[in-house]
Amino acid sequence: MSDNHNLLAEQRRALILDEVRRRGGARVNELTRKLNVSDMTVRRDLDALARQGVVEKVHGGAVPVPETEARTHEPGFEAKSALAPGAKEDIARVAAAMAAPGSAVALSGGTTTYAVARHLLEVPDMTVVTNSVRVADVFHAAKAGTATVVLTGGVRTPSDALVGPVADQTIGTLRFDLLFLGVHGVSVDAGLSTPNLAEAETNRRLIRSARRVVVVADHTKWGTVALGSFARLDEVDTLVTDGGAPDAVRAEMAEHLPGLVVAGGNGSTDER
Incomplete structure (x- = not known):
């Protein structure tokens, strides 16, 4: 160390x-x-x-x-917002640059996708699909015409995501160019995971409807395994993370992910 x-x-x-x-x-x-x-x-x-x-x-x-507690505990949105805000901002800035004007972009629930949404306000003529009340609020609070927003509906989770059959049915009828996906945990064995089983299913639907999947997750998510696993790592096109992980962890990420982008505190990126 x-x-x-x-x-x-x-x-x-x-x-x-x-x-x-x-x-x-x-x-x-x-x-x-x-x-x-x-x-x-x-x-x-x-x-x-x-x-x-x-x-x-x-x-x-x-x-x-303890592993059992880590698998099932789901913090609320406010609690998660206070965690690694600098890293989330770095990730959001780099990730948002991947969205093209005029594209259809989806954002899942989560505090990192919420940060991405604020940066997407600068991208013109987008259609935004989201199951996050907080993300939808970002666009609704902006000037009219910034984006067309489709809010899926569903049952609200502690992290202010809408999940369940209503959300799943809505998402299943849509197709979007790019998905920004927040996660509770990322690991080699379990892939992407969340403590909420209904949210896991809704995330599966989001992935199926996306042409490109970009996971936005700070370094502390690596190695974390929650109760509901919903995607393998090879179903992800790119993981955008921050530079806080030790070199050994970063090397493991790069080895098992199709694409890895490390966002630096100065706005720089390291693609692997």
Whole structure:
């Protein structure tokens, strides 16, 4: 693990998460020595990772979240919005540039797709299909004529996505050029997954209706497995992520995904 005390917070937390998962736990004093930062900095990082639901704080350190809890817990939209906002903004900026004027674009529910939606306001003459109340609000709040928005309908989840038979039936009648898909977890074995089984089915319908699938997910989603698996990695055209993952994790991503784009904090990209 790096001893560079100038690491960005999100990079440092990625290293901490990797250490906790790899060793089955880590103590605060061990992390402070390896990262060359203060106890207070490590404790703040562990607090942030605990809010994200990927570690559980214990006396003197942290352990990985039990697998059963990680598979079924679905945080609400507001809770997820506070997690890795810088990474989501980097991802959104790069992903939105993939949308062409005049195209039909779909966005699933999620805080990263919500960030993508704000950048898509600059793309003219789009038709937007979404099952996200929050995403639809972005376009409705913008000036008239920015985009034609189709909101699927359905049952609302804690993350403000509309899912279930009504959403599935609507999506099944549509075809779009590009899908921006948010996920709870990405892994080699389970592919893309979510804790909500109805949302998993709705996401399957979105993928079937899309000519091109772009997954937008920050580095903490890699290796996370939720209850409902809904797509293999080879069904994804491109994963857009941030630069916070350790090199070994990034190499694993590139090995198993058809396309990987890493968005940098300065707006740069690294395509693999």
